[in-house]
Amino acid sequence: MKWMEVGVSTSQEALELVSNFLMELGSQGVVLEELPFPDGEGSGSCIAKGYFPCEVPLAELVGQINAYLAMLEHHGVSVGSKAIQTRALQEEDWASSWKQYFKPVRVGRRLVIKPDWEPYEAGPHELVIHIDPGMAFGTGKHETTQLCLEFLEEEVYPGARVLDVGTGSGILAIAAAKLGASRVWGLDTDPVxxxxxxxxxIKNAVQHEVSLQEGSLSGLDGVDSPLDLVVINIRPDVILSLLEPLRRYLKPEGILILSGVLQSELEPFIKALRTAQLTVKGQRSRGEWITLVCTWVFSGS
Ligand SMILES: C[S@@+](CC[C@H](N)C(=O)[O-])C[C@H]1O[C@@H](n2cnc3c(N)ncnc32)[C@H](O)[C@@H]1O
Structure with missing residues (x-):
């Protein structure tokens, strides 16, 4: 299969936003690069590279990116050079262009995310998660994934029943199982x-704990008693659309970890959570991104 690489030159300030927009347009992953000055210092000039199936309507896609950059500029965001470059890639090139960016990464107190091709000597208390993201989101490098992993480390207890909506590479579902969850369901609408x-x-030997299903909540199968925890790392609009159907799966005091929210989206998002009668128990940010921990039980105060 052939792929289209779409590289957008932009500023450090706009990098996350552009990266996020490429994902919204259907990019199967995004690689971020900072371009050095000739003297080797970081320049603040960056490229976000998105990867799309080759049949994507390229002119339309480039038009959408240009319109988005213009909108950011209109709102006072410095967007850099805005140059867009495209090139066709074979699937093998695509896969290997990812690999150079993935090194073992430690998250939280005990979790280490390790790509297959990198050696790693685990410490006595470390839990190693072997991940080949392929064309799925979830390498462990993205802030939203890392924040979810940190909260999972704090909230998952032995025997917990966990649902991961939008599992991508399966990273969060696998982490939940390694942290002691006895049953984990992972859902994703993307068959790839x-x-x-x-x-x-299979690589992480958690196939007895983790069941994966294609689709979203409406097709969730086999959950016979209430869940203790649900984690969703998607985008605010999708998260909000899933809350009502989730209520019947989560036990009353169950935990929701909600991720994929930009700083600029936080206020209306929290308002919508309150309207849905959720209590925000905690939140953590990294870069532009926020992750929240919520429950339907009112905690008092
Ligand atoms: C940002 S990735 C998160 C991947 C991984 N959970 C992580 O945290 O790194 C979001 C994933 O959600 C999936 N997705 C989007 N909308 C969905 C929906 N309504 N139901 C289930 N999965 C969905 C996408 O296909 C994608 O794999």
């Missing part, structure tokens, strides 16, 4: 992501 998630589940 699920293919990688299945391989990762």
């Amino acid at each position: 992501a699920l293919r990688y998630a299945r391989e990762n589940v």
Whole structure:
């Protein structure tokens, strides 16, 4: 299969926003690069590279990116050079262009995310998660994934029943199982992501704990008693659309970890959570991104 690489030159300030927009347009992953000055110092000039199936309507895509950059500029965001470059890639090139960016990464107190091709000597208390993200989101490098992993480390207890909506590479579902969850369900609407998630589940030997299903909540199958925890790392609009159907799966005092929210989206998002009668128990930010921990039980105060 052939892929289209779409590289957008932009500023450090706009990098996350552009990266996020490429994902919204259907990019199967984004690689971020900072360009050095000739003297080797960081320049603040960056490229976000998105990867799209080759049949994507390229002119339309470039038009959408240009319109988005213009909108950011209109709102006072410095967007840098705005040059857009495209090139066709074979699937093998695509896969290997990812690999140089993935090194073992430690998250929280005990979790280490390790790509297959990198050696790693685990410490006595470390939990190593083997991940080949392939064309699925979820390498462990993205802030939203890392924040979810940190909260999972704090909230998952032995025997917990966990649901991961939008599992991508399966990273969060696998982490929940390694942290002691006895049953984990991972859902994703993207069959390609699920293919990688299945391989990762086997690589991590958690196939007895983790069940993966294609689709979203409406097709969730086999959950016979209330869940203790649900984690969703998607985008605010999708998260909000899932809250009502989630209520019947989560036990009353169950925990929701909600991720994929930009700083600029936080206020209306929290308002919508309150309207849905959720209590925000905690929140953490990294870069532009926020992750929240919520429950439907009112905690008092
Ligand atoms: C940002 S990735 C998160 C991947 C991984 N959980 C992580 O935290 O790194 C979001 C994933 O959600 C999936 N997705 C988007 N909308 C969905 C929905 N309504 N139901 C289930 N999955 C969805 C996408 O296909 C994608 O794999």
